[in-house]
Structures are given as structure tokens and as C-alpha cells.
Amino acid sequence: MDSAELVERLRGAGVPEAFYEIAGVHDVPVQPDAYYFLRREADAWTVGLRQRSQDSVIRRFATEAEACQYLYDTLTQLPPPPSGAAEPLEKLLANAEEMQRQAWEDFYGRPGTTDGG
Numbered sequence: 001m002d003s004a005e006l007v008e009r010l011r012g013a014g015v016p017e018a019f020y021e022i023a024g025v026h027d028v029p030v031q032p033d034a035y036y037f038l039r040r041e042a043d044a045w046t047v048g049l050r051q052r053s054q055d056s057v058i059r060r061f062a063t064e065a066e067a068c069q070y071l072y073d074t075l076t077q078l079p080p081p082p083s084g085a086a087e088p089l090e091k092l093l094a095n096a097e098e099m100q101r102q103a104w105e106d107f108y109g110r111p112g113t114t115d116g117g
Helices: 003-012 064-076 089-094 096-108
Strands: 020-022 034-040 045-051 054-061
Touching (some): 003 020, 003 064, 054 064
Parallel strands (some): 020 034
Antiparallel strands (some): 034 045, 045 054
């Protein structure tokens, strides 16, 4: 398996796209606090975890196929996210401006009123 096939297989398995980044093939759509990555280095393929802007290498592999299989196995064995516990990412992104406007109003009060700073 190569990197492009890995992305297709992960999508087919229902792994959320925000859980992984594969250099040159798949970028994380929104930068979460933590996600897995697969990168080609000078002499190896690296699988790691990026948490709070810090990279931690989990394992290095001699071949792309080995690294892809390891990452696939890792991501498909994660417990599924809780159902119904949060709004879908697409809905949150679509409402981002409205949410920000509402937060400002809640904090500072509505323009033209005397209830805020």
C-alpha cells in the first residue's frame, strides 16, 4: 500500500480526516490538538503523533508500505468517537462567524446598548 491508497482505505473505513496528515497526499482540514502523521524522511518513513504543535515519532520504517500498514492498523483500531456528543465538524465550520459574533456580543454586550463594556 502507498500513501494515496492509505488515504482511500482510511476514508473507506470511516476514519475522520482530522485524525491524520500524510505529507503531500492529505492535509488535516482543521488543526486539532492531536493527530497522527506519516512523512518521508531521508532514509525512512516516519509515523508519529503531533500534539499541541509538538511532533513525537512513534516508529520509523524502511518502506512506505510498512509505514502505511502500521498507520492504517493504528487508526482503524481507535475507539469510535461518541455518537451525538458533538456537532459535526462541517456544521461548526459553517457557523464559525456567527459563533464568534455571538461570543463577542455575550462578552461585550450588543452595539448600541449599555449592558456591556
